[in-house]
Amino acid sequence: MSVHEQFGEDLALYALGGLEGEERVALEKHLESCAGCRRELEQLRGDMALMALSAAGPTPPRRARQRLLEAVAREPKPGAAPARVGWRTFVPWVAAAALAVGLVVVWLQNSDLHRRIAGLQSQAAQQQVELQQAREVVSTLTASDAMRVTLVAAKTPPQPQGKAFYVRDRASLIFLASNLQVLPAQKVYELWLVPTSGAPIPAGTFKPDAHGSATVINPPLPGGVQAKAFAITVEPEGGSSAPTLPIVIFGVGE
């Protein structure tokens, strides 16, 4: 997915809040339908965060921390119940009027709830269908009796291969490997997510079956990490926090 070059400069100005008038309207309209340019906008905001670091150095005065924490203490906590009202001060006719208003509100809310329930039921049915499809995919991928076939050019000797499917926004990763060598006891393969910047992130350990096949489904990963590549190393049982060279297999994102 790539950025549309004609919007490149406007995207930078838009990220900075400096795009105005018709250019802004045109870009916002384009962004609604262009995931590539939306992604570039996120990247430009990342570049802006880097720019902020050029100002780093000054630290806030000590009183600022105290001021914030006092303000936090004064605010209602998220999810806290509202303060109780002294109901005894209400005279009866106010109560009667409030009751009448309340009944109308309850009736309106009831209608609204009915509509929402109908919407939720429809959503739930759709999700049930999607869940069933997802389960079928995962069960095929992970079934112990699944036949796994790797197709390569004729007369190519078998070599270790892996395929990683990664959705950054959901931190979801599915990894399939084949033709891996069987490992000695106390050794495992470890999958690594190599971010575009920073150290590799462990993405699960595994042992291949007798045919050299293995699957890793959704290992715990931090959210939103942009992956540059994936790699496999051999590690002691339990895995390592940093990869041990050499790399067994390695692949860069398409």
Add this chain to the structure above:
Amino acid sequence: MGRVGLLGNPSLASHPYFKGKEINCLSGAELKGGLTDAAVLSAIRSGDEDGMAALYDRYAAVVYSVALRVLGDTGAAEDVLQEVFMQLWRNPGVFDSSRGSLGPWLAVIARHRAIDGLRKRRPETDIADVVVSVEPDMAGDAQRARAMEKVRGTLGSMPSAQRQALEMAYFEGLSHSEISAKTGEPLGTIKTRIRSGLLALRKAFAT
């Protein structure tokens, strides 16, 4: 969805991410007390004031310094600091951790708010809509100091006209037409300088 094919290639052991000592210091937003940003945010969502204190200790300097650079006034910068953190306390849901990292997000929001203050205008950006994709880890002092050096080095190596255009857009909140009017340079040149300046920063962190 990203798809990555992996093939045996031991020569890639020299890949920069597997070379040298960086390999042994896994990044990850860990507080001095061992809590991740996600854990601190979770504490804030449940109304834990200690979570706010932890968050402040980690990111107040980033938020304050950018606000101070924009506003040039310690009191006004402190107000932005207060406002940004209170917004997160009142509505922690405005930050969606699946769509970026907290430190860079706070830096971008602080800059937006400071520019709004500078230009005496109402907040123009809905902060819940701001998604920031960024790589450097701003959580730790050491990582932040390294990133800061790199940013300053990159800015220092830019032609001065380009750095000036970028800084006017970023820290003064000027539009390209305002910068063009101030510098006498054509609009297109200013646009190009701003974009390529931001891309130069990105490139410095991609290697």
